[in-house]
Amino acid sequence: MRILVVEDDRNAAETVRRTLVAQGWAVDVVHDGDSGLARATHGDYHAVVLDIMLPRRNGYEVVRELREREVWTPVMMLTAKDGEYDQIDAFDLGADDYLVKPFPSHVMVARLRALIRRGAPERPAVLTAGSLTLDPAAHTVRRRGTDLTPTPREFAVLEFLMRNVGVAVSKADILHAVWDAHFDGDENVVEVYIGYLRRRIDKPFGCASIETVRGVGYRLVAVD
């Protein structure tokens, strides 16, 4: 395991380094945001431990920039502050975990291990199919730049379809993924919602992203 530690406090950095080396991991340490960004971009690490308070470029900026460069290495953020909003910000910017200082070293090790096991998410958070994009976190859907406003159910159906682009999914699959176990209605709801979605995301743009696969279900394809 190769770990990059970005932490400007030399003492803290040394403590972390020792802990990780004791695990048998290879550790590189840098002390400012710029070097951290550069190393993380090109260094091929299994995880990055990133302090928030950094000279030259703070932790938030480093993650955001990393994700913008399509680097998906797991990032664990460290901070002295205890504000919950920091966590949110960190998550929204693309960090994968968060620790509040001071923390026992074995907690950091355990959670780093979990991060590494989870692996780098190959996919960015936004789903795309042709000119259609769906952001699960922001709860937005766009086609050619214009904002669409699906209802919650429509959104859920579309999200499922977009997680299976090009694959024919059955109405039962959709029902199963979107409606909960207590639902005992007809599969016709799915047909109805497909109809709603077509009116919402296809008709106004003259496309046909949702294909019917007779006897099977539906397939979402990438169109412009």
Added chain:
Amino acid sequence: MRILVVEDDRNAAETVRRTLVAQGWAVDVVHDGDSGLARATHGDYHAVVLDIMLPRRNGYEVVRELREREVWTPVMMLTAKDGEYDQIDAFDLGADDYLVKPFPSHVMVARLRALIRRGAPERPAVLTAGSLTLDPAAHTVRRRGTDLTPTPREFAVLEFLMRNVGVAVSKADILHAVWDAHFDGDENVVEVYIGYLRRRIDKPFGCASIETVRGVGYRLVAVD
């Protein structure tokens, strides 16, 4: 997204359920470890939110047992205690993430999303015979790049033939593989569908992939 929530405190469970439902996810709630284990094993969820303090079987035991049963659904553990050892134990037992109560609901959502983002099931392989390809997942058939649109029955017959390229299969085999057990009609249907398929996948391209083996049945061969 289908989420299972295992939490014995009815109030807490309801809060979590609402948060997740507001995301457009399908949520099932159970209140004890045994039911949680049963549902998680067979329920096909995208993630499980699991309290540690549970009647009948605690959260640790549930994860351990789940992993022993080779169920790899991502698990997020919840606990009221703030003991660091809980985290370690949880990770070691196979949990994928961990939250200490109380937590802001959007943190839970963000981290659940991160958990779900990782695993996408890979598709089954595409079947090929010369210039003819059939993708069972996408439910598509192509010859030399152009999309063919077989009917469901035609597709089923073709899929069976393509899983047996170069092998002569009898009409009885095809009937058995494609039609259900209650079918009591004539083997002539098979002949009729072979005819349809030839018109669909061979005639327009001037090939002859489906050969008749007189007295035996049919054989699909690879041609360009």
Added chain:
DNA sequence: AGCGTTGTTGAGAGATGGCTGAGACAGGTG
């Protein structure tokens, strides 16, 4: 060649699957 057997095909009746408009109902909001 002649003949029975086996395979091919066109026509068409009936069944099925999918789409949609109308409307009931619930929950939230002014």
Added chain:
DNA sequence: CACCTGTCTCAGCCATCTCTCAACAACGCT
């Protein structure tokens, strides 16, 4: 309370698909 939005049911319509039947063609055997 009236109104709006979102969810879901229902029933009718339409296009397509499935399968049967029967005539016809091809094959292979004596």
